[in-house]
Amino acid sequence: MLDLELTRRVRGGDRSAVETFLQRLRIIPRVLNRRNDRLGGPCTPSELDDLSQEVFTRIWSRLGDYRGEAALETWVYRFCCWTLLDYLRGRKSESVAGEWIEELPDRGSERELGAALDDLHLLAAVAELPAEESEVISLKQLEGCSFEEVGRRLSISPNTAKTRYYRAIERLRRVLGPSFGESSQ
Amino acid sequence: MSPRPLNPRGEDPLRELEEKLAACGERTREELSEVELQRGDAHEEEVLAGFRRQIARAQTRERRRSWLRGTLAAAALVVAVLGLVLSTDAHRVTSPAQTLGPAPQGGERVVPEYDEFTWEDELAPASWYRLEFFDATAPEGSPPLAVIEDWERSSWRVDAASAARWPDAVVLRVTEVDPSGIEEVVLERRYSRSH
Numbered sequence: 001m002l003d004l005e006l007t008r009r010v011r012g013g014d015r016s017a018v019e020t021f022l023q024r025l026r027i028i029p030r031v032l033n034r035r036n037d038r039l040g041g042p043c044t045p046s047e048l049d050d051l052s053q054e055v056f057t058r059i060w061s062r063l064g065d066y067r068g069e070a071a072l073e074t075w076v077y078r079f080c081c082w083t084l085l086d087y088l089r090g091r092k093s094e095s096v097a098g099e100w101i102e103e104l105p106d107r108g109s110e111r112e113l114g115a116a117l118d119d120l121h122l123l124a125a126v127a128e129l130p131a132e133e134s135e136v137i138s139l140k141q142l143e144g145c146s147f148e149e150v151g152r153r154l155s156i157s158p159n160t161a162k163t164r165y166y167r168a169i170e171r172l173r174r175v176l177g178p179s180f181g182e183s184s185q
Numbered sequence: 186m187s188p189r190p191l192n193p194r195g196e197d198p199l200r201e202l203e204e205k206l207a208a209c210g211e212r213t214r215e216e217l218s219e220v221e222l223q224r225g226d227a228h229e230e231e232v233l234a235g236f237r238r239q240i241a242r243a244q245t246r247e248r249r250r251s252w253l254r255g256t257l258a259a260a261a262l263v264v265a266v267l268g269l270v271l272s273t274d275a276h277r278v279t280s281p282a283q284t285l286g287p288a289p290q291g292g293e294r295v296v297p298e299y300d301e302f303t304w305e306d307e308l309a310p311a312s313w314y315r316l317e318f319f320d321a322t323a324p325e326g327s328p329p330l331a332v333i334e335d336w337e338r339s340s341w342r343v344d345a346a347s348a349a350r351w352p353d354a355v356v357l358r359v360t361e362v363d364p365s366g367i368e369e370v371v372l373e374r375r376y377s378r379s380h
Contacts, residue, residue: 052232
């Protein structure tokens with residue numbers, strides 16, 4: 001069953017579709033765990049459990065926005081990053097991130113942590129872009145599609161896909177601000 | 186067209202962002218394929234059970250909203266018919282209290298002894314509730330006799346020792362607790378002990 005059809009049936013209350021959908025959402029706690037590990041473990045297991053439920057709440061409330069262009073897992077993945085970052089921001093994540101960096105033994109680990117934070121910021125920012133732009137960036141960069149493939153999946157020409165993509169990149173740059181990426185330099 | 190401004194490191198910021206996105210995408214794809222292959226465990230089942238509860242609550246809320254819409258439509262119809270009857274003077278109601286008097290939500294039950302409190306079919310299944318028992322004769326704002334948090338079944342049994350200490354009339358208040366923190370009183374019923 002195609003992912004879009006699956007989400008439509010879930011919204012229609014089809015029990016077997018709901019069960020399939022839930023099995024696909026097993027990745028939520030796994031992604032949160034991995035992301036948390038890569039960030040040096042700022043969240044406790046119980047906080048990660050709460051975050052899993054929060055990710056699900058967000059996904060459920062936005063299920064109608066899913067248009068099926070990106071794989072369901074890619075879409076869910078962005079919600080995981082977005083929710084984790086929101087939570088860390090709420091805990092004054094920047095200063096906490098600074099503390100982790102000081103505790104890390106060598107520059108290699110510091111760079112790794114910086115890259116993990118950059119990824120989190122990037123994926124959260126992509127999730128918050130308007131749907132049309134978020135989709136084109138996800139397909140091009142997160143799923144590794146060519147412009148021809150992006151155009152085919154969005155039913156637009158490759159040139160329109162390219163224009164939309166660069167517009168999205170410009171917006172993303174503005175959203176992230178000029179200091180983005182300095183932690184991983 | 187003028188060239189794009191470079192950052193202090195002499196790099197094109199958009200090109201740099203694209204490179205970061207590409208690297209992030211590669212890591213994401215790698216991570217996703219790893220987590221998809223990961224074996225599930227008991228803890229994951231608990232997380233999924235939480236998702237199922239959220240779905241059940243959302244469906245309950247939707248059913249309640251539908252029920253409320255239906256009830257409001259029926260009430261509007263009743264009011265319209267009543268208005269028509271009154272305007273034609275066919276059946277004059279002499280005392281408004283006879284037809285519009287307040288009734289306690291959930292009504293009243295007379296029981297020989299406090300034992301098992303049930304409210305099956307009155308509330309939607311698969312929701313989470315807080316049960317509170319109050320002394321029916323105590324003033325408003327008095328603390329409850331008992332509080333049961335996170336209850337999901339449609340009945341609750343009081344132990345005999347506690348029941349013996351309770352007054353002859355109690356009020357059971359059932360509050361649905363939404364995971365987002367929204368609470369709603371869904372049942373308030375008076376129980377009187379007949380002995």
